[in-house]
Amino acid sequence: MIRPVLLIALPLFFAFLLPVIGLWNKKGVKYVTVGVMGVELLLAVALLDEVLLHPVIDKIGGFVPPIGIVLMVGRLGGFLTLIIALSAFVISIYNLWEDKEPIVRYNMLSLLLLMGSVGMVITGDIFNLFVFLEITSIASYGLASYNRDARGFSGAIKYVVLGSIGSSFVLIGIALIYAQLRTLNMLDIAHRIGEMDPYVRLIAFTSLFLGFGVEAEMFPLNTWVPGVYDGAPNAVVSMFASMPAKSSIFALARMMFTVFSFSGFMWFVAILGLITVFFGEMVAFAQDKLKKMLAYSSIGQMGMIIMGLGIGTAMSVEGAFFQMFGHALAKALLFLAAGYMIYAVKSEKIQDMVGVAKNPLVGVPVVIAILSLLGMPPFVGFYGKFYIVLGGIDARAYGIIALFLAATIIEVVYYARFIKVAFAKPVREYVSPEPVVYLPMMVFAIVIVVFGIFPAPIFAILSKVSMFILGGI
Amino acid sequence: MIFYAASLALVAIGIYVVISKRNLIKIIIGLDMIDTGVNLLLISIGYVRGGTAPIENGNYPLYVDPIPHALVLTAIVIGVSVMALALSIVIGLYRHTGTLEIDEIRGLVK
Amino acid sequence: MKRIIAITLSVLIFLIFMTAFARVKFGNIALSKYFYFNPVKKQMTRDSVPSHYLKEGIKETGSTNIVTAVVVDYRGFDTLGEVTVLFLASIGVGALMYIKREEKRKVREANEIVKTASAFLFGFIVLFGAYIFVHGHLTPGGGFPGGSVIASAYLLLYLAYPKYAADHSKLSVLESLAGLTFLVTGLLGIIFGGHFLYNFLPYGVPRYLFSAGVIPVIYVAVGIKVGSELTGIVDSMMGVRE
Amino acid sequence: MELYDFVSIILIGGMIVLAFIAAESRDLLSASIAMGVVSLIVSILFYMLQAPDVAITEAAIGAALSLAVMIFGIKHTDRWEKK
Numbered sequence: 001m002i003r004p005v006l007l008i009a010l011p012l013f014f015a016f017l018l019p020v021i022g023l024w025n026k027k028g029v030k031y032v033t034v035g036v037m038g039v040e041l042l043l044a045v046a047l048l049d050e051v052l053l054h055p056v057i058d059k060i061g062g063f064v065p066p067i068g069i070v071l072m073v074g075r076l077g078g079f080l081t082l083i084i085a086l087s088a089f090v091i092s093i094y095n096l097w098e099d100k101e102p103i104v105r106y107n108m109l110s111l112l113l114l115m116g117s118v119g120m121v122i123t124g125d126i127f128n129l130f131v132f133l134e135i136t137s138i139a140s141y142g143l144a145s146y147n148r149d150a151r152g153f154s155g156a157i158k159y160v161v162l163g164s165i166g167s168s169f170v171l172i173g174i175a176l177i178y179a180q181l182r183t184l185n186m187l188d189i190a191h192r193i194g195e196m197d198p199y200v201r202l203i204a205f206t207s208l209f210l211g212f213g214v215e216a217e218m219f220p221l222n223t224w225v226p227g228v229y230d231g232a233p234n235a236v237v238s239m240f241a242s243m244p245a246k247s248s249i250f251a252l253a254r255m256m257f258t259v260f261s262f263s264g265f266m267w268f269v270a271i272l273g274l275i276t277v278f279f280g281e282m283v284a285f286a287q288d289k290l291k292k293m294l295a296y297s298s299i300g301q302m303g304m305i306i307m308g309l310g311i312g313t314a315m316s317v318e319g320a321f322f323q324m325f326g327h328a329l330a331k332a333l334l335f336l337a338a339g340y341m342i343y344a345v346k347s348e349k350i351q352d353m354v355g356v357a358k359n360p361l362v363g364v365p366v367v368i369a370i371l372s373l374l375g376m377p378p379f380v381g382f383y384g385k386f387y388i389v390l391g392g393i394d395a396r397a398y399g400i401i402a403l404f405l406a407a408t409i410i411e412v413v414y415y416a417r418f419i420k421v422a423f424a425k426p427v428r429e430y431v432s433p434e435p436v437v438y439l440p441m442m443v444f445a446i447v448i449v450v451f452g453i454f455p456a457p458i459f460a461i462l463s464k465v466s467m468f469i470l471g472g473i
Numbered sequence: 474m475i476f477y478a479a480s481l482a483l484v485a486i487g488i489y490v491v492i493s494k495r496n497l498i499k500i501i502i503g504l505d506m507i508d509t510g511v512n513l514l515l516i517s518i519g520y521v522r523g524g525t526a527p528i529e530n531g532n533y534p535l536y537v538d539p540i541p542h543a544l545v546l547t548a549i550v551i552g553v554s555v556m557a558l559a560l561s562i563v564i565g566l567y568r569h570t571g572t573l574e575i576d577e578i579r580g581l582v583k
Numbered sequence: 584m585k586r587i588i589a590i591t592l593s594v595l596i597f598l599i600f601m602t603a604f605a606r607v608k609f610g611n612i613a614l615s616k617y618f619y620f621n622p623v624k625k626q627m628t629r630d631s632v633p634s635h636y637l638k639e640g641i642k643e644t645g646s647t648n649i650v651t652a653v654v655v656d657y658r659g660f661d662t663l664g665e666v667t668v669l670f671l672a673s674i675g676v677g678a679l680m681y682i683k684r685e686e687k688r689k690v691r692e693a694n695e696i697v698k699t700a701s702a703f704l705f706g707f708i709v710l711f712g713a714y715i716f717v718h719g720h721l722t723p724g725g726g727f728p729g730g731s732v733i734a735s736a737y738l739l740l741y742l743a744y745p746k747y748a749a750d751h752s753k754l755s756v757l758e759s760l761a762g763l764t765f766l767v768t769g770l771l772g773i774i775f776g777g778h779f780l781y782n783f784l785p786y787g788v789p790r791y792l793f794s795a796g797v798i799p800v801i802y803v804a805v806g807i808k809v810g811s812e813l814t815g816i817v818d819s820m821m822g823v824r825e
Numbered sequence: 826m827e828l829y830d831f832v833s834i835i836l837i838g839g840m841i842v843l844a845f846i847a848a849e850s851r852d853l854l855s856a857s858i859a860m861g862v863v864s865l866i867v868s869i870l871f872y873m874l875q876a877p878d879v880a881i882t883e884a885a886i887g888a889a890l891s892l893a894v895m896i897f898g899i900k901h902t903d904r905w906e907k908k
Contacts, residue, residue, distance in 0.1 A: 016762040062778035105678040131664035142675030150569035179607040187622035203603040485597035493589035522610030527649035543653040554672030560898035723877035731885035820897040
């Protein structure tokens, strides 16, 4: 028996405690953070173990659901929590290498980013979701500009402007729902959604969708992504790709399926996802800086997830969740690797990175991650793309699937170009990576390979996805 | 009804400022305006004609809806937090580039 | 050109939302008509959420001020999140305004009238803020208004004595302790009542200062936390000065 | 028309005018002060909508502290908006 609230209370407790610890030992704070994230990972595993049996509902304050706030975790919520906790833990090991001044505040911000992302996944109350969205985005604003150079600040300010407009839209959506139903609990809203005026319901959904779309890197609202991913510290970028982005896309999915009970083919969402894919991949193809290329590629991948959710058959949604898993691991790995490569080469351009990945400690994980992103069979990424395509064929959306496959070819081309440079004959000696640099990458790569060869446990977790589409937790 | 119109007008003016102005501090003022508008919107949803503030006074039967008040207390604090953080980012940017205009910053930061 | 697009877009947004809100009745008296659905027992009830708060609020929380009952007890988790947001902002501002010691700014002294008046008013404003958050469960007010009133007293002090600077490490310890008090009160709820943020203290007699269980405890913690964080934000924004 | 409606219409009209001043003024200092006054009027409107708790908070945070933070920000940067 584990309480979901502990997953929120633990990082929050240590975030409050860190300044006190930092008074007598500044260096020790980093190790405390790693320890806390490790415990969080264990809690997430225990939680997943429990939600496989039955959905967990935790009543805060002991009030019955629509009266008080509840946390509710279903199978998918448990899965997402595990993805977030795993990436946070592994990236926090990498943080031991990169010291960011002031250290104590950096660690507090990353703990609270973890707390916000987990909270967005497990909460069952729509206004509480907004509060956690704000926690996540304010922590992200702080971390995005942590380099305190012009590039970091100019990326972050775009993020702040778009993010706060987005959250205002979320609040307007909540206001519309509240005005018509006088409740904030998601399941209560879902049960009584028919009482809402259809027009008001449409506007409320649109504004919530646009609001969460900012964080989920959806097409017209993702202009902040390249600037932030370019200017933020490398470990932070890895966190962004694997934590807040995933939790907000899950929030998007819950808005669509759980709260508003749309099911079946949503052409609007699917086409928006497809445009996002095309935009991301085309622009990524034209980049010559490594981190920008990865950032745009990340937009493309998020578009694939949105598309999978929009097609709305059980298979494609299953594929979308698989894609979330694969993308979180692979992109986090690649951004960590990019941090090392830029440090070793002292340049951000791809053409300068001749032979930097020749060292097998870096090269092998990078190749695994890229192959997984491209959807090659023995890796996790394969199942994601494969099931999205199968689901699309199931829904007879042949046009969308054909365009999607065309976009994938663009992706293959630019990653192949990168591999060709990075594995060429080295022109000079590069510093070899320290253990804290290559160990996190190894962990991610091992997870990608293991779950690529034995995907059965994940299919078991995702087996109830059709219930989620029909409005379950 | 006029309260809805007023608060949505504040939101609309805020959006206009954010889209059309090129000065960062002006944009932050616009964001603040959107926040204020949404807060007024939430409070006017909770209003009940003829109701009093939801504090038990023993003899008055009709109260306004207390939930939006709780939500707006939260939203106000969130708004000021975002504003302070945004301003500190803008100050940092100004220290590096010496300007507040987006177009000039775009030229200076590759 | 950009202006025209901006005007069109904002008018469009105004019209879209206005047509939606035109279908929402203003000043709706029938609050109790929105019957809620209990997702745990899977049944409809004959009551709505706000009218449940208004009818049962005093009995269930012991607080006379229903807004306080909602903020601290029914939706206390939101308040915890909100305190975290403010905490994050103060961390973030402190981290971003973190500059080297050489870059001090010269400041001018305030005149004698401002100095005397603020020295005179400071104590009263702090006292007023403390009154607001201590009586949060009885009268309008609570932790957030009280904390922000206290922070405005410090703002006055900063304006009158620009060289005055709060000790950041002490402020952050104060913030941390107040936050931990809130969180630990919540966790004690799990131990004593089985639920996070459970109101485990006796409610006492409504309308008295010592009533409503953990609500005053949490609101005092929130008030101290909000006050110290907003003071910290103001102090960081003023920058290093001499 | 009752006094309540009359007062609220006057306040809302003043609020919109001040919001336009805040939007169009090229002096950022006066724009932010106009925004502070908008917050103050909104806090009076909160009071008229029977939300005293929110009114106190908005008056203290929206009209005093956020204005102060804004003015410190302008002091660190530039006062005039370029065209």
